[in-house]
Amino acid sequence: MPGAIIAHSDRVPAVTEFAVLLDDLLTHASQTKPASIDPALHKSDFGDLDGRISAMFRSDAPGDQENGIADTSPKKDKTRQFAVIETAVRSLFDHLIATTAIDSPGFVQLWNLLDLVSILSDDEHCDPALLFWLIEEMLDSQTIAQCQKVFDYLESRRERITSSHFKQKHLVILRSCNELLRRLSRAEDTAFCGRVFIFMFQSFPLGDRSSVNLRGEYHVENVTTYDKSEPAPEETQDKMEIDKVSTSQGKAVTFDSTKQAPQDQPIKADVLYPIFWSLQKTFSQPKKLFDAESLSGFKRGLEATMKMFKAVQDEQEASPPKGSGESSASFKRKREPDAESDLASAFNPKYLTSRDLFELEISDLSFRRHILVQTFIITEFLLYLSPKAKEKLASIKTPNKSVMYLDQVLSDEDVKWAMDMKRTVEDSLKFGDDGPQFHRMVDTVLARDKNWVRWKAGNCPSIELPPLPAQTWATAQEELHRLCRNKRLRPPMGSLPLNFMEDGDDQQALARLKAAGRYELPELDSFRRKIADDDFEIEMPTSEESKAAAIEAKASKSWRALRIAAKTKLGLFDKISDPEKIDPIFEELEDPDADPVDAEDVVQKDNVPKDQRPIVITGPSGVGKTVMTNLLAERRPGAFVRVGRHTTRKPQEGEIGGEHFHFIEKQAFGMLRDGDVLLEYTTAGDVDYGTSRKVVEGITNGGKVPVLHLDQEGTRQVRDLGFDARFVLLLPPSKEVMEERLKKAGNKDDDSIQSLLKAATPYLADDSNLKEGCDLVLVNDELETTCTNLEKFIFGASPTEEDQNDGQNGESDRSSQSLA
Numbered sequence: 001m002p003g004a005i006i007a008h009s010d011r012v013p014a015v016t017e018f019a020v021l022l023d024d025l026l027t028h029a030s031q032t033k034p035a036s037i038d039p040a041l042h043k044s045d046f047g048d049l050d051g052r053i054s055a056m057f058r059s060d061a062p063g064d065q066e067n068g069i070a071d072t073s074p075k076k077d078k079t080r081q082f083a084v085i086e087t088a089v090r091s092l093f094d095h096l097i098a099t100t101a102i103d104s105p106g107f108v109q110l111w112n113l114l115d116l117v118s119i120l121s122d123d124e125h126c127d128p129a130l131l132f133w134l135i136e137e138m139l140d141s142q143t144i145a146q147c148q149k150v151f152d153y154l155e156s157r158r159e160r161i162t163s164s165h166f167k168q169k170h171l172v173i174l175r176s177c178n179e180l181l182r183r184l185s186r187a188e189d190t191a192f193c194g195r196v197f198i199f200m201f202q203s204f205p206l207g208d209r210s211s212v213n214l215r216g217e218y219h220v221e222n223v224t225t226y227d228k229s230e231p232a233p234e235e236t237q238d239k240m241e242i243d244k245v246s247t248s249q250g251k252a253v254t255f256d257s258t259k260q261a262p263q264d265q266p267i268k269a270d271v272l273y274p275i276f277w278s279l280q281k282t283f284s285q286p287k288k289l290f291d292a293e294s295l296s297g298f299k300r301g302l303e304a305t306m307k308m309f310k311a312v313q314d315e316q317e318a319s320p321p322k323g324s325g326e327s328s329a330s331f332k333r334k335r336e337p338d339a340e341s342d343l344a345s346a347f348n349p350k351y352l353t354s355r356d357l358f359e360l361e362i363s364d365l366s367f368r369r370h371i372l373v374q375t376f377i378i379t380e381f382l383l384y385l386s387p388k389a390k391e392k393l394a395s396i397k398t399p400n401k402s403v404m405y406l407d408q409v410l411s412d413e414d415v416k417w418a419m420d421m422k423r424t425v426e427d428s429l430k431f432g433d434d435g436p437q438f439h440r441m442v443d444t445v446l447a448r449d450k451n452w453v454r455w456k457a458g459n460c461p462s463i464e465l466p467p468l469p470a471q472t473w474a475t476a477q478e479e480l481h482r483l484c485r486n487k488r489l490r491p492p493m494g495s496l497p498l499n500f501m502e503d504g505d506d507q508q509a510l511a512r513l514k515a516a517g518r519y520e521l522p523e524l525d526s527f528r529r530k531i532a533d534d535d536f537e538i539e540m541p542t543s544e545e546s547k548a549a550a551i552e553a554k555a556s557k558s559w560r561a562l563r564i565a566a567k568t569k570l571g572l573f574d575k576i577s578d579p580e581k582i583d584p585i586f587e588e589l590e591d592p593d594a595d596p597v598d599a600e601d602v603v604q605k606d607n608v609p610k611d612q613r614p615i616v617i618t619g620p621s622g623v624g625k626t627v628m629t630n631l632l633a634e635r636r637p638g639a640f641v642r643v644g645r646h647t648t649r650k651p652q653e654g655e656i657g658g659e660h661f662h663f664i665e666k667q668a669f670g671m672l673r674d675g676d677v678l679l680e681y682t683t684a685g686d687v688d689y690g691t692s693r694k695v696v697e698g699i700t701n702g703g704k705v706p707v708l709h710l711d712q713e714g715t716r717q718v719r720d721l722g723f724d725a726r727f728v729l730l731l732p733p734s735k736e737v738m739e740e741r742l743k744k745a746g747n748k749d750d751d752s753i754q755s756l757l758k759a760a761t762p763y764l765a766d767d768s769n770l771k772e773g774c775d776l777v778l779v780n781d782e783l784e785t786t787c788t789n790l791e792k793f794i795f796g797a798s799p800t801e802e803d804q805n806d807g808q809n810g811e812s813d814r815s816s817q818s819l820a
Ligand SMILES: Nc1ncnc2c1ncn2[C@@H]1O[C@H](COP(=O)(O)OP(=O)(O)OP(=O)(O)O)[C@@H](O)[C@H]1O
Pocket: 619, 620, 621, 622, 623, 624, 625, 626, 627, 628, 709, 741, 742, 744, 745, 780, 781, 782, 783, 784
């Protein structure tokens, strides 16, 4: 069929000649692939492609002489070759497009032609952008439905057609995709829009700024229309709750908090309806909040909405809907039984805003989540205007002022409002069986988005690291050699430096020298966790230095562990295939009788409880979590390991990095949080705290029981996540006793002691909410007794009455132990 066009296509002999070749190549290819887009054709499907093209475009080819266009300059040769191929390809392309329907089997000729052009452009026989010029024309000439077919082709070949010469192609790709997006309706062609976006995201490098919204424009065309008329006349009592105000678009109804009827009671759904939908305007154009009046109206509207959401939630909690979080008594209208289980049916790019649907909608969990996510985003936007955020933005070197809103600074009162609102939204997002996970997902996505916002504010600096200068490379290698040399020259193990004896008097020095720890071989298993900690640091380094130190420390620990293991577990060395992973030596030997180490293991196994789930100890700071865990670890050596939280603060006196806390920089903490590495994270003032999943897993894998010390919020988070642990609440016996103990400890000033006591107030007030979800509640009166009770609980024995009496203090209402 292509032959049909040769006759009328071109009068330039070289073009005609190439058209003949094209015809021949496609006929050959059509024997390989008779119909459909897939599979893609490869170079081999076209026979001796290179040979035939080179023969045709040799500068002394006969056609050139005839046309008087022979030019020996290679550049002109290339230009001419590109022009000839493009003209011939376009002729055939135009002909095929004009004569063949995209759905007909004959259209495979066009897909084959595109594959051929892609091969020609990769091999630099034609202009690299030719394929995308043709695609662009094709998209222009087809209906939306037909364009989907073109996208089937593009998606199936994406990697291949974008892998080389991307620079020459990227503008055409961008232009065609944007043009297509302009034609698509976000509401009706949502899925197709998504395909186009995904194609762009996957084709363009991560740091490419071509499709970044650098001017910070909002998609304001997506207008949400709703019924702005007043509520039905019978709602007379609610009339006092509403106050009509004129807005720029006409009449809208907003909520007047000053006339608000009963506190904490939501207003009626019909009254809320216009207030609720009017929020959409601000969601789609947050810059409206720069106006003080709009901001205060928006705040009131949002508060009313959240109050309603909370009421719906409370009702649903009291009488959980069957199945999927549906409405309860007061929200009588029901949906189809399993409509919600189908995500596709729950998703609609446009809100349905009929007044009749409103009650039904707000009783629907997935609908509320849409609004909550919008609210979460807008509170983040407001907090981006806070003085603190402005301070951070001030450090940007080449700021993109259009997305920084430098002249807008949020007042302290509004910052507080935004923070409170964010907290309320977060609580609501956690509602429902999968709520905690949903909240976590939203939080993670938005935390990552903040990084993009900052990148945009910094004018999209390159995220590619420049190649290392040769000199740096050479220096690093030299340093490496030096380190290796040093290692070989190290003194043999055992002759460790003795200068620690120089401190203090002779008696002290002698005592230090005699210290049992100096002569005992460390337990092999003790290296397992330490190596896991080093691995963690290597994977998620705080800084380059700490990574280098961790690599060195790991090598040293691995070497020492291997030496200890060599005495008893040499048989396991065979299992080590990678010198970086010496885990096999921590396994048990297959024949327990032959291994004396097993005797120790038996003892250790007695120390480890049957239920090896982590223990979470909650309680106010200063209640005695640390002493309790230490005592437990002393009584049951090797069985319990305290999980050090990661924190962004500096170490305090007596705190050991890696044991009490893992001290890291803010940026590293952000990476852990964004990478979903943390089981829980909380912030106190400016300091972040969080527990790494990996640290907990490292301890559990080592056959020990992790003990986590968490505050109320951290405990709530791990519980929400469904973390399988045993929860123990430790309470102070009384304010006076706690104060006395803190004073006795002597490492805190009066102010700190007072603030610790203040923070402990809910725990001293016997708040029943605190006890919810706890497996054991202990009052830390007499340390030994409390620890015994804890031990009994952990090892499965029920506390005796005697135990309970033992632990009682003077107060009649605070027993030392109760199993929740
Ligand atoms: N039952 C007890 N009897 C006497 N002193 C105690 C008792 N429990 C704790 N203490 C003392 O109270 C002080 C605070 O205890 P500890 O450091 O263990 O509290 P914590 O809960 O771990 O605090 P943080 O959460 O701030 O680390 C310590 O000096 C400790 O010796």
